Amino acid sequence: MTYLMLVLMTFFFSSCHEENSSRFHEEIYARWFTAKKIEFVEKKYLNSVESLTRPTNTVQIIFSIITEANQKDCFYYSIPGQGKMGAILIKEVLSDSTCPSFPQQPYLWHLKNIIFKKIFVLEKDNSINLSYTEKNIDKKIKITLFNILFDLKSKRKLKRYSSSAEARKELGLTIWKTHKNILQLRDKDPYKQSPNEFYQAIKCHDFNEDCIEVLKNSCHQCPFGFFTVVGRNCPSGKIKYCGPDKCGEKGWPACPRGQFYTDKMDLTRCQDGIGGFCRNGLNAICNGEGILICL
Amino acid sequence: MAHKKLSFSLLAIFIIAVTIFTVYREEINGKVNINKHYYERLAKVSQDINEVWKRGDYKQLMQQGISCEEEFGDLFDIIKSDLYFRCNPSFLNCYLRNFSKLHQSTKVFFQELPRHNNPREKSFYQLISKTNFISKELPAFTIKIQATASEENTKSVEIYLEDSCNDTYLPKRIYAIAPYDENKVHLEWKWDNFDEHIFIDKNYVTFRDIKDWVDFDHFFSDFKIKNSIPAEAALLAAPATGLSIEQAKRYCHFRGKKLLQSRVLDAASFHPVALRKTKRSVIFRGPFPWSYERKNSQIYKYWHDQIPFDQKLCAKIFTKECFIKDRFPFPIEVSASWIGIFNVLGGYAEILDNKLSYAKNIHPSGMNFSLKKRLHQIGIRGEWNEKELDDTSFNIPGIKEGFSEMKLAFRCMRVIK
Numbered sequence: 200m201t202y203l204m205l206v207l208m209t210f211f212f213s214s215c216h217e218e219n220s221s222r223f224h225e226e227i228y229a230r231w232f233t234a235k236k237i238e239f240v241e242k243k244y245l246n247s248v249e250s251l252t253r254p255t256n257t258v259q260i261i262f263s264i265i266t267e268a269n270q271k272d273c274f275y276y277s278i279p280g281q282g283k284m285g286a287i288l289i290k291e292v293l294s295d296s297t298c299p300s301f302p303q304q305p306y307l308w309h310l311k312n313i314i315f316k317k318i319f320v321l322e323k324d325n326s327i328n329l330s331y332t333e334k335n336i337d338k339k340i341k342i343t344l345f346n347i348l349f350d351l352k353s354k355r356k357l358k359r360y361s362s363s364a365e366a367r368k369e370l371g372l373t374i375w376k377t378h379k380n381i382l383q384l385r386d387k388d389p390y391k392q393s394p395n396e397f398y399q400a401i402k403c404h405d406f407n408e409d410c411i412e413v414l415k416n417s418c419h420q421c422p423f424g425f426f427t428v429v430g431r432n433c434p435s436g437k438i439k440y441c442g443p444d445k446c447g448e449k450g451w452p453a454c455p456r457g458q459f460y461t462d463k464m465d466l467t468r469c470q471d472g473i474g475g476f477c478r479n480g481l482n483a484i485c486n487g488e489g490i491l492i493c494l
Numbered sequence: 495m496a497h498k499k500l501s502f503s504l505l506a507i508f509i510i511a512v513t514i515f516t517v518y519r520e521e522i523n524g525k526v527n528i529n530k531h532y533y534e535r536l537a538k539v540s541q542d543i544n545e546v547w548k549r550g551d552y553k554q555l556m557q558q559g560i561s562c563e564e565e566f567g568d569l570f571d572i573i574k575s576d577l578y579f580r581c582n583p584s585f586l587n588c589y590l591r592n593f594s595k596l597h598q599s600t601k602v603f604f605q606e607l608p609r610h611n612n613p614r615e616k617s618f619y620q621l622i623s624k625t626n627f628i629s630k631e632l633p634a635f636t637i638k639i640q641a642t643a644s645e646e647n648t649k650s651v652e653i654y655l656e657d658s659c660n661d662t663y664l665p666k667r668i669y670a671i672a673p674y675d676e677n678k679v680h681l682e683w684k685w686d687n688f689d690e691h692i693f694i695d696k697n698y699v700t701f702r703d704i705k706d707w708v709d710f711d712h713f714f715s716d717f718k719i720k721n722s723i724p725a726e727a728a729l730l731a732a733p734a735t736g737l738s739i740e741q742a743k744r745y746c747h748f749r750g751k752k753l754l755q756s757r758v759l760d761a762a763s764f765h766p767v768a769l770r771k772t773k774r775s776v777i778f779r780g781p782f783p784w785s786y787e788r789k790n791s792q793i794y795k796y797w798h799d800q801i802p803f804d805q806k807l808c809a810k811i812f813t814k815e816c817f818i819k820d821r822f823p824f825p826i827e828v829s830a831s832w833i834g835i836f837n838v839l840g841g842y843a844e845i846l847d848n849k850l851s852y853a854k855n856i857h858p859s860g861m862n863f864s865l866k867k868r869l870h871q872i873g874i875r876g877e878w879n880e881k882e883l884d885d886t887s888f889n890i891p892g893i894k895e896g897f898s899e900m901k902l903a904f905r906c907m908r909v910i911k
Contacts, residue, residue: 225530232533233651235631345537346631357663359833363693363908364658365633371656372544373632374537377640383628388713422625423747424634427690427911439911443743444752447849454849457686459668459773476685478852 220333223287223310224340230272231342233376236265237320237327240298250316256280258288258301261318264327265294267346267375272307273298276315284312287331313338322349325368345374385422400426400440400451406433408489428452429475429483430490438490446493447476453483453491532643536651539602539641547586547655550579555589558596562588567728577697577826578731581659583619583637584702590618590639605640605650609709621710622654623748634750634908661693661908662834667772669761671850673873674779683850684777685757694754694762695905697826697836698733698844699745705730707748716741733842733903738880739855742845742904751906756848756875758907759857763872765832781871783831783838784810796865803865811840813865835905839870842903845878853877858890862897869893878902 239245240260251259255278263273271294279285289308292298314332321328325347329340345368364371375381403425405414410433418425421441428438429452446454453475460474477483477493486492552570555562561570565584579585589596590604606616610626620638622629633656642650668686701723708720722736737745743753764779765786780786781794788794793810795801808816812828831838843860854875863869869876869892876890878900885896 228530229533232537343537345540357665357691359663359665361663361693362658363661363663363691363910364656369541369544371548371658372540373636373654373656374540375631375652375654376533377650377652381629381631382622384712385626385628388715419630420624420628424624424750424752424909425911426909437911443747448852455689457668458688459686460684476850479850 220310220313220338223308226308227272227289227340228342230266231264231327231344233267233346233374234264234344235267235346237344237347238263238265239320244318246319247317250314251276251278254278256283260298260300263298267381269294271296271298273302275302279314285314285331286311287313287315320349325349343368345369345372400442400445402438403441404436404439406431406436406438410434412436426452427455428490429455430485430488447478447481449478449481449493451493453477453493529649532649533651535600535602536641536643536649539600540651540653543586543590543639543653544655546589547581548659550576550582550585550659552576552579552585555592558592560588560592560595563727564588565727566731567726569728569731572728573731573826575826578700581655581657582702583617583621583706584730586637586639586655587618601643603642603644605642607638607640610712611714612709615709621706623711624750625748626710626712635748660697661695664692664694664758664762664833665769665772667766668774668777669757669766670764670777670779671757671760671873672875673781673871674764674777679776682777687761689911691910692758693908693910694758694833694835695751695907696834698842698903698905699742700730701732701734702730703749704734704737704745707745711748733901735842735901735903736883737845737904739845739847743847746904746906749906751908753845753847754905754907756846756854756857757850759838759844759846760873762833762835763831763838779872782810783829783872793865793870797868807865808840811859811865811870812837812861813840813870814861814863815865816840817861838872842901843876845902845904846875848875851875856888856890856902858888858893860901862900863893867892 239262244251244259244261258275258277261274261276263271265271271292273290273292275288275290277286277288287308287310288302288306290298290302291307312333316330316332319328320326324343325345326341326343331338348365348367362370367373402414403418403421404416405412407413408431410431412435416436416439418439418441423441423443425439425441426444426446428440430438440452445451454477456474456476475483475491481493483491484494552562553576556570561568562585565588569578593600593602593604604618606618607620609615609617610620618639622632622636622638624634632654636654636656639653639655640650641653642648664687666686666688668684670682670684672683704719705723708714708723719737719741724730724732739753746753763783764777765783767778767786768774778786780788782791785791792801792807796803796807803815805816809828827836828841829837829839839859841860843862844857846855846857848854854877856876856878858874858876859870868874869890874891876888876893879887881887883900883902884898888900
């Protein structure tokens, strides 16, 4: 009787394992196909033809992926050692947290008894490809990441006839799972502010005299876009303002005339006044903050 | 004996537990499998829709007996180009309304969504603008579609589509403004766009675009514009006229853009001759967009009475002579520039944001004037005081005769740093 029970239990748990592996694929597909960002903690593991075998008996973080719901899935591989099989561990943390070096339970996923082989991220078709062996059977998972802007594509060479649409998996296409609301309606009409308030340019990215960033870039939230001003040229960026661009008008920043004119005049400060221009009849003058304005 | 009984009891409990667990597991597993299947189907359909959106292939719909009359009237029979239908939300609306007819085996359903300012009217899309919504994830302007992969509405996605058809890139180089004058080369005013990306609308903003703005901008309150929109569906394809400069700017903001600047229109219009030499000190500029030649041009010859007027010239510049009293006289793909913007000359006069000479705020070349007028050249500017649309409110070089209504359209541009 005891033997019969043992046989039944062995059969049961092995079938559990099969189901576990299949569900792993299903679940990460549903979680990741609308992911926002992928980060490789250890780039040596990415697109390497070598399988991951060392250091044995350690847990290595491979990559993290930020899901649509602003969760960060940290992907680890427990490298097999003597008498111990490998395992994939996925730990869920908040998107602005870093993945812990030594993940503790509970895990989002724990796929045991596998040998993880390779991970390829193909920027050309916006996909992540994982391969591993389970019970001597090779398994592959390919997930198309529709919303991720990879460097290769986002830095695409723009030329005449190019459009302004963003190059994700498909040019201009973004997909979100409906149950996560990503839009927040503004509570007041940006135009309905008093004229002074409306036409007051608000800084959304700023640097001090030593080119240290003193205001983090939040220009993506500007209702009417943003514009850069002529003045301090810092290697890490330019001072930007939210608002309808009224550059060149009285009391407003001068309109940038272009990099060639700025560089040519060696304009590290704005006194030269040549890097920007104003409406006819106004002069471009450097203000106290080192910004060229029209008066 | 007692030991045997206990073993049997344990075995029975184990078998029952396994049975319950297996049934539960299959149910869970089945759901997960179906979820992935649903999402894969939705992702595939999203890609297909993006293709339909970009192609605007109205002939394909016509072959299937779909005329989109609700959206376009009889425009399918009038317009001979698919340019107007590309990245056109009305075209997509018609396609999605007929989706189940066109794709009977694809089990995907699209939800009708209320128009924000007119909830009784519904469409298969919504416009999402940063002037109305705060979102870190989305571009400044997109259209939203909602799709479900089952009739029970359990698994659904929101599909966001950007307009990837109707703007074109202005390559990075040094540009000059105003017509070329060999005696004033040393006084030329130049600028460059090496540190920014500029995209320009290929064509004018249409009444269709304005109608969408009116229906979807939560903060829209200018009912004078609303009343000027034609009621007839086919006429919505015409360029939007009758807006003030501030209204045009506000529309462009809604689309995540700016009103086209005068110097940028010049840059997009003058053929730069040597495309690869981006930092030339002398920038030669011809009067017409299709060539940098002057005297060999048909228009130049017509000006100097070397050739008579011919309707073929309307394919170059659509002027007063070309206007035939037709219901839809607007030509779409005429007078293209070196970067692919249309109606650089002729068509409709255009409102501009002139950052240098504020008062010179229009590009007057358009069908208000005959082809003999020399204002049909790139870089010519006129002044509009915004009071009226008749000749009392304009100051246009070389124009003395009166006109009752200037056809004044506009287009937008996008700047990405």
